[in-house]
Every structure is written in C-alpha cells, then in structure tokens.
C-alpha cells in the first residue's frame with residue numbers, strides 16, 4: 071500500500087516542499103530510500119527502524135520503498151525521519167492514509183522513538199503558507215519558533231507514539247500558540263555601559279551616529295585607548311529590532327542551528343565577533359551545503375572585527391561584496407542561494423605595528439615604510455566602504471586618573487536619541503524593506519539627502535580639497551542624513567555635513 075505526506079527541505083534561508091511517498095509491497099524485506107539522499111538520509115533508515123520498533127509498532131518485514139521528491143533537491147539532515155516513519159506506519163495499515171492528507175511533518179527520531187529538534191523551522195513554516203499547507207507536526211522543542219507563522223496550525227510532539235495516537239484521533243490537541251510575540255520586554259545590560267568610558271568624546275559621538283544610522287565604523291588608535299571597550303558597548307545603544315527585522319535574522323540563525331529550545335525569535339540585535347584566524351567561508355558563508363557566514367549571522371546587527379590588520383588579506387577582501395550589496399550570493403552547480411547580510415561593520419586597528427604612531431604619548435619605533443606597509447593591509451576599496459573612520463587617541467593622564475567620570479553619558483540616555491533618530495528612518499523607508507540610512511541606494515540618497523545652500527558649497531569645497539571618491543561622497547551624504555535625523559532636521563545643514571566629513575579622517 072502507498073501512503074503519502076509532506077515534509078520540507080531547507081534551501082538557503084527558504085524551504086521547499088518535499089513529497090514523502092512510502093510503498094510497502096510483498097517481496098524480500100528491503101528498506102530503501104530514493105531521491106538523492108545524502109549519507110544523513112541513509113542514516114535515517116537505521117533510526118527509523120529502531121524508533122518504530124521501540125515505540126511499540128511492528129516494523130513490516132516486506133519491501134519498503136521511500137521516495138523523497140523532487141529528486142534533484144539536495145537534502146540534508148535528519149528532519150525526514152518522522153515523515154518517513156509516519157509513512158511506513160500508515161502504509162502498514164496502523165493509521166489511515168487519508169489522515170496524512172495535507173500534513174507536513176518534520177523531526178529527527180532518536181532510537182527510542184523520541185522526536186528531536188531540527189534546524190530551519192522558521193523558514194519551513196513561513197514557506198508552507200505559500201504551498202497551501204496549513205498543518206505541521208514539529209518537534210516539541212521547536213514549537214515556539216514554529217508558532218511564529220500565524221496562518222499555520224502547529225502541532226508539537228515529543229514522541230512518535232503520541233503523533234500516531236493523534237493521527238488516529240485517540241488524543242485531541244489544539245494547535246500551539248505563542249501569544250503575542252511581536253511585543254517583548256526590552257532587556258537592558260547592566261554589565262557594560264558607555265558611562266564606563268573615560269574621555270574619547272569624539273569616538274563616543276561617532277559610535278552614536280553609527281548606531282543611529284547603521285553605519286560602518288573603524289576606530290584607529292594606540293593600544294589601551296578604549297577601542298574594544300567602545301565597540302563592546304555599541305549593543306547597549308542600538309535601537310530595538312522591529313518584528314520584520316527579528317524574523318529576517320531568526321531565519322538565518324535558525325538554519326545555522328543557533329536557536330535555543332524555547333526561543334521563538336531573535337530579539338536582540340546580533341553582535342558577532344569572529345576571531346582574526348577565521349576563514350573566508352566562515353566569514354561570508356558557503357560550503358557544499360551552503361551555510362550562512364558571520365556576515366549573515368550579523369544581519370541587522372553588528373559584525374565586530376577587532377584588530378582588523380590581523381585578519382588575512384584575502385579574508386578581508388571577500389567582505390567587500392557583502393558590504394556593498396548587503397547580501398551574499400553562493401553559487402552551486404544547480405542553483406544559486408542568497409543570504410541577507412546587512413550588518414554594521416565595527417572594526418578597530420592600531421595605527422602602526424608598534425601601535426604608537428601619531429599618539430603623542432609614546433614614541434613610534436616604526437620607520438615610514440613600515441607604517442605604510444602596515445596600513446596597506448587594509449585595502450583602499452575596503453576602507454572606502456567604511457562610512458565612519460575615527461581616531462581614538464591615547465587618554466591623557468588626567469583622564470586616566472580621574473576618579474569621577476561625570477561627563478560620560480550613560481548608554482540609556484544615548485540610546486534614547488538613537489531610537490528617536492531610527493524611528494524617523496523607519497517612517498522614511500516604510501514599505502521599502504529598508505530600516506536605516508546606511509541601507510540607502512543612489513535613488514534614496516537623491517531623494518532624501520537634501521542639502522541647504524551652505525551645505526552644498528561646503529561639500530563641493532571638501533571634495534575639491536580633500537579628493538574624496540564618488541563612493542565616499544555618497545557615504546558622507548548618508549552619514550550627514552543620520553546626523554540631521556539625530557537633530558530632528560529634515561534638511562541637511564552645513565553643520566551636519568561638516569561633522570560627517572570629520573568622520574573620514576583616513577580618506578584625506
């Protein structure tokens with residue numbers, strides 16, 4: 071007898087529908103799975119046999135053929151265990167084949183018949199709506215994430231036996247609901263705060279502007295001036311994520327297996343800080359089953375590259391494309407996948423090998439050639455893509471030894487301004503799939519970055535004198551837009567342009 075149900079396979083951060091067909095016929099007892107399954111699907115065979123037996127059902131000693139269609143989709147992971155087991159149980163007559171009608175089942179089985187959580191649940195449930203499937207059976211531990219899709223009935227289960235009882239109508243269950251997940255309490259870190267940072271008012275303000283508009287920022291300065299400290303405090307002033315941003319980021323985290331049981335969405339903006347020994351694939355994504363890299367895991371959040379010059383040059387160069395396009399495209403023999411990668415790059419570096427070039431506090435022991443060679447580790451095109459470049463000088467002795475740090479504003483107050491400025495941007499870009507000024511393309515720059523006459527003249531003069539590239543010109547306009555938003559000004563004035571130009575300290 072043949073039975074039929076649906077499952078799904080993750081492709082990038084989307085999912086496609088997989089038809090699971092199970093045929094049991096008389097013949098030599100052979101259990102085969104066809105449809106280009108990889109080793110993981112083959113292993114699934116052993117798990118399915120044990121799980122069915124250990125859940126108290128007979129495993130048919132007949133010829134069992136499982137077909138996972140379409141065949142040309144590369145399938146991965148144990149998530150087909152549950153639908154295969156259900157298909158076998160239905161084909162052997164324990165449950166009525168029609169009870170599997172229009173049902174999607176996802177889940178890995180353990181040998182004793184328990185249902186284990188899987189990766190990629192959110193992309194799967196969000197895709198199901200498109201395919202006209204309304205019911206999904208998911209592992210208990212994935213239920214919060216699954217219930218994010220409001221038009222799908224989610225039935226979570228912990229054991230195969232329970233699913234069978236449910237399908238036989240022996241137990242009743244109402245679909246699981248998360249309640250209102252669009253609103254959530256805001257967490258506020260008490261461990262790190264901008265109030266901890268002494269001095270460095272220029273860099274603090276730059277961090278505020280960067281956070282308000284989602285701009286990239288690099289800090290250059292001698293050891294121990296507070297660069298890492300500032301970077302680590304940026305999450306404390308970032309605006310909360312909108313629901314749409316949360317869903318986007320969660321899809322990426324979900325396929326990477328980073329969602330914890332009990333979590334429905336990623337609510338905190340990501341802060342990813344890969345080590346400088348990281349590979350290009352780990353950074354931008356790829357592999358034979360293409361996986362998102364750090365740039366995508368940082369989507370809608372921060373990618374922090376501390377000690378930028380320590381990263382391998384070729385690793386840094388692959389950053390150029392996502393920095394410009396805000397997506398990563400991975401090509402495979404059969405298809406092309408794209409992962410979103412709209413992140414704020416925050417980087418730090420020393421000005422030279424010894425770290426003291428231009429610091430004034432200590433003498434630099436490098437010769438001019440060494441300084442040049444050190445700086446050339448970061449290519450011009452990469453630096454060009456960093457909107458805000460600030461020097462973070464060594465602290466003055468009075469600043470280091472001052473007991474009171476009364477001038478340093480705390481994160482709570484800075485964040486209030488950032489949130490206000492970001493709110494203006496959300497209104498500006500409503501319905502455009504854009505959330506902040508850094509995401510503006512040429513069209514939006516033209517439309518929204520309107521300068522008054524004085525600002526126009528100032529910018530023209532600066533380009534002439536300082537020789538900015540065309541890209542730097544666009545980036546100055548975007549940063550100036552954010553500075554104007556912080557001041558709640560529609561028009562960009564010369565003061566806003568002047569401040570934006572100050573943040574191109576390496577460009578001159």
Ligand SMILES: Nc1ncnc2c1ncn2[C@@H]1O[C@H](COP(=O)(O)OP(=O)(O)OP(=O)(O)O)[C@@H](O)[C@H]1O
Nearest residue numbers: 266267268269270292293294295296297298299300
């Ligand atoms: N502006 C500052 N205010 C208060 N403490 C500071 C400041 N700058 C540095 N410190 C102290 O020095 C330590 C090192 O600072 P941090 O790691 O941020 O330096 P850095 O600029 O990243 O240096 P490196 O270039 O060596 O990485 C901090 O943990 C803190 O104790």
Ligand SMILES: [Mg+2]
Nearest residue numbers: 297298376418
């Ligand atoms: Mg540091």
Ligand SMILES: [Zn+2]
Nearest residue numbers: 422424434436
């Ligand atoms: Zn030096």
